[in-house]
Amino acid sequence: MLKVKSLVLLSLMSAFCVAGEAAAELKVGYVNTQRIFRDAPVAQKAGKRLEGEFAKRDQDLQRMAKQLQSLQENLEKNSVTMAETERRAKEKEFSELSREFQRRQREFREDLNLRQNEENAAVIEKANKAIKQIAEAEKYDLILQDVVWVSPRLDITERVIKALSEGK
Numbered sequence: 001m002l003k004v005k006s007l008v009l010l011s012l013m014s015a016f017c018v019a020g021e022a023a024a025e026l027k028v029g030y031v032n033t034q035r036i037f038r039d040a041p042v043a044q045k046a047g048k049r050l051e052g053e054f055a056k057r058d059q060d061l062q063r064m065a066k067q068l069q070s071l072q073e074n075l076e077k078n079s080v081t082m083a084e085t086e087r088r089a090k091e092k093e094f095s096e097l098s099r100e101f102q103r104r105q106r107e108f109r110e111d112l113n114l115r116q117n118e119e120n121a122a123v124i125e126k127a128n129k130a131i132k133q134i135a136e137a138e139k140y141d142l143i144l145q146d147v148v149w150v151s152p153r154l155d156i157t158e159r160v161i162k163a164l165s166e167g168k
Contacts, residue, residue, distance in 0.1 A: 065101065
């Protein structure tokens, strides 16, 4: 019985030594996705595209918000001196404009979110290709994204951003 336990213990120690050697040879890298979205030229271009695409609608919404505010201030200031029919007409106008504003604002947010998701997916796809190329070229065994903590020596984000800048 003692011989069997010794054999099992020897086998386990041997397995840990082999695993330890394999782990010592493991090449690991880390990529900070948030930095890619913030710093990579491809992500910055996507952001500018979105700004251009949605600028007019955003300006229209801002104009409408000012119009609503002006109507509200006018109602608050002059409602006491207005005729009943005029006051009701202004309140109805304010209510309709407010509903229209909320509808357009909701559509704007939905459309913007959809386009942001599309652009982010394209950036991630390009980044993943760059990461794969770096992993293959530099013989990485594992590359992680978005972890709680990582040693700065494992961070290859700058290389990925550079690869994206070069259009790889």
